[in-house]
Each structure stands twice: as C-alpha cells, then as structure tokens.
Amino acid sequence: MMAARAGTVSDFFFRRPGLLTLALLAPPLLWIGVVYVGSLFALLLQSFYHLDDFSGLVVHEFTLSTYAQLAAPANLAIITRTVTMAAVVTIAAAILAFPIAYYAARYAKGPMKALFYLAVMMPLWSSYLVKVYAWKLILAKEGILGWLAAQLHLTPALNALLATPVIGGPSLSISYIGTFLVFTYIWLPYMILPIQAALERVPKTLIEAAADLGAHPGQTFRTVLLPLALPGVVAGSIFTFSLTLGDYIIPAIVGNSRPFIGQTVYALQGTAGDIPLAAAFTVVPMAIMAVYLTIAKQLGAFDAL
C-alpha cells in the first residue's frame, strides 16, 4: 500500500519534471525569500523613514531626508574612506595573488599542486577573528615587526613611515597601514582561487605561441596572460571589495579612530538607535556592489567563480 502510493507519487513527478523542480525548489526558495530577501526589504523600507531629532524616535512616514543626510560632509568622508580602502586592498590583493595563482596553475604538479591548494585553503578557512588577532600580535609596538625592524636596523625607516601624515599613526596597529595590511591578508585567498581557476583554463600552447612569435615574457604577460586572467581577477575583486566595504571589526581592532561604513552602521543601529540612517548607509555598499556585479557579469567573471 505504502509502496504503491510512493510509486504513484514518483510517477506523477516523473511525468511532470516542472512540478518536481518546483517541489524541490520551494523550501530553499521560501527560506531565502522570506528570511533573507524579506529582511533586506524590511531594511530598505526603514531607510525611507527618519529619526525625529527631538524625541529620538523613528517616524514612520515616507521621506528621502535620511538619504539627504548621507551627503553631509562627515558621512561622505566615511564613504570615500571606505571605498578608497576597498579599492587599494583589492589592487594589493590582486598583485600579491597573481604569482601564487600563476605558479599553482602552470608549474605545480601532483602533490605540489595539492599542497599549494591546501596552503591557500587553510588560511582562507581558518577563523577570521584569530587571523585579526594574529595581526594584533604582529603589529603591536613590541611585536615581531618592530623586532624585525630593530634587528635589521630599520627602526628609523619604520618611524618615518609611521610619521607619514594620514596613513601613519602612533604605532602600526593604530594606523591605516595596519588596517590595510590586515584587510589584504584576510581577503588574499579569496583573490588567489578565482585567478588560479581562470589561469588553469589558459592553454599552455598559447603562451608558447606568444614566445615563438617573439614576445618578451613581459609582452606575453600584458597581451596574452592578463586579458585571459582578467575574469578571474574581477571575480576575486568582488569578494575583496565587498568584504572590505562591509567589515566593521578589522578597522575597530586595528586602525585609528576614524570610522568606516561598517562601524558607522554598527554604531547607528546600536547606541544611537538611528535605524533609518543605518539602513540608508547599508544601501551604499549594496548599490556599489549592484553596479560592480553588473560590470563583472559583462566581463565574464561569474564563469571564473
């Protein structure tokens, strides 16, 4: 009886694959749709409310005044600071990632290849907070970098670097240099993997052909390798850029007191209780990422993910 009914059910679905797809898709789609997209819309909706300055309460009326607040010089400075950091981190990560990805894709074979893969995966997956903490140890005044500088008699150079306006600070862990180093370190594996995936697909013969036709290694890199690896770089940059835009823990632990978007959102929704402005602030990275993803799709980056 049970088996017959089960048979009927599976026959029913076998003849109607569309319905089967729907039945399979419904639970995950409902989850993402209700929990995630629903929450995103709730957030978006709040950005059109505003905070009453006198009562400190959220006024539930449609207004664009909260978005106008984003244009205040202090808020614009936060946005510029965050986007600049995200861009610089992305470029640095791409430069550091390329040789690792290229070596792993073209020269590493067999066990060496597996080793390279694990060497990238382990730092990628090890705890985010532990990694941030590790940099706190490294960048501390008495930490390994200061020690290394002293051993190499480079302490004056380090001090000169820290004395640089804007990027410097009292110590590496209280400066933009520190924030930049930690961001670059933590997101680097996200850049290596897609670049490697893109480079794996470049036929070896293509590079040999370029060399046979008289290109210098530099020319081969610029005119053959880089254009073919570009989708991978763009795919990696989606992560490095997006993750830097929204992070609020790294700049709070390693950095000076000037806030990034993430910290501002965190402070606004917490102590300040200004959910509308916090919501409006989160729309900034969302909008930037929407534009970014559209361009990335045009460049074929999704195939390299």
Added chain:
Amino acid sequence: MRSDGSPRAGFGLKLSAALGILFLHVPLALIVLYAFTTEDKSFAFPPPGLTLKWFATAWHDRPDIWPPLWLSLKVAVIATALAIVLGTLAAAALYRASFFGKESLSLLFILPIALPGIITGIALRSAFDIMGIPFSTWTIVLGHATFCIVVVYNNVLARFRRTSGSMIEASMDLGADGFQTFRHVVLPQIATALLAGGMLAFALSFDEIIVTTFTAGQQSTLPIWMLNELIRPRQRPVTNVVAVLVIAVTFIPILLAYYLTRDGEHTAGAGK
C-alpha cells in the same frame, strides 16, 4: 621560454609565490607560538620563555569559555543540518531544469555571501525587531543557515554536474520508485559532496562573527567571547590558547572536506 618538455618557473615567480604563501602562514604560526609564551602582559617578540601552563589555566580556571563554546557548537550543528537539506534541494532543482529566471535564482542563493555580512546582520535584526521576535539560539541559527545554504549548494551542484542523469532514469525504468532511487542511486553518488559541504558549513558557522553580533542579543558564542577578549583583554595567553583551539576545530573539517572531494572537484570551500 622553453617550448620543449616541462616548463620551468623563473626565479622571480618562484620567489614571489613562496613569499606570498609565507605571508599567508606566518600569522597563523605566530598564534600557535604565542599560546606557549611566558609573557602575559604584552605581545613581546621573541617570547621570553615557553610554557604549557596556559592550557591548564584555560581548562581549569576559566569557566566562562565553556558556555560560548557549547552555544557555538549547537548553532553550527543545527545550521549545518538545515543548510544540508535546503542546499541539496536547491541544487537538485537547479542543475537540470532550465527555465526563465534560473540565473537570477542561482544568484539569489549566492547573495548572502556576495553582500557584506553586516547587511545580512542588520537586515535580520531589524526584521526581528519589526516582528517582535526575541533573541534566542534560533535567531542565530536563522542567520547562519542562510549563508551556509550556498556552501552546500555549490558542492552538491558540482557533484550533480558530474553525475549522469541517465542513472536515475535507468533506476526508474527498472522499477524503483522515487524514494528508492534517491536512497540507492542518488544518495551514494552525492554522499561525499554532501559531507564536504556540511563540513564547510559547520566551519563557516562555528567561526561566524559579523552576522552573529546582530542576531545574538545578550548571548555569547565563542567568536563573540573572543571579540570581547580582543577589545578588553583579561588574560591574553588564555585568548591565545582558545585561538589555537579554534584553529584546530576549523582545520579538521576543512581537511576532511578536501579529501572527500579532491578527485576533480576543486570547488569545496572556494565559495566561502
């Protein structure tokens, strides 16, 4: 560049690749070293001496570590279970079907990890506020499962793409019903991918901090405990010991996931 035989990497390339790998690993090695230092007031390098006593201190004298550890494990187990079910369903539905809007749907599943975590966090928190849902273990699970789905989805999808649909048809032709086919044909084929996806989802949830700070309320998971120790250190060496423990707890599932999917699929974990 030689065009015969196996290519050799130039010295510059070798050096920069090696330095890059070193850059990725030195900080983790330092954390392990610092768990044994005798210096407890600063991060002095090199450590003045080495000792094992902080492991004992963490074990005996710090009862505050245990509740966050249990909460993190509990959340990770539940979120992983949910993600395995939902992620597998999504992968099974999307790998063969072709319909209008399929691309957008797959983008939707990736969105929770493509958008900054703080957006997911604050969106969930304001939704809980609006609906009057009090913070509990389940509010944390809700957030974690949302971004764990994609990890399972990616792994299972990759496996489905490599398996042949005709096996399923053959099984049905030979008289098996849908459930028998799933039990005896589909499940054995995707089992290791499921397990790998589950391992990765577990590691992701166990370590998550950005979304969790918004969905936990007054509760403390292990990452939240750690963040508090980072901001207001009480006993630095104990934090180092817990950091080493966290590295160990996340490394084991990652290594297992790698060995489960190593033949051909290099997707495991690529989409953290």
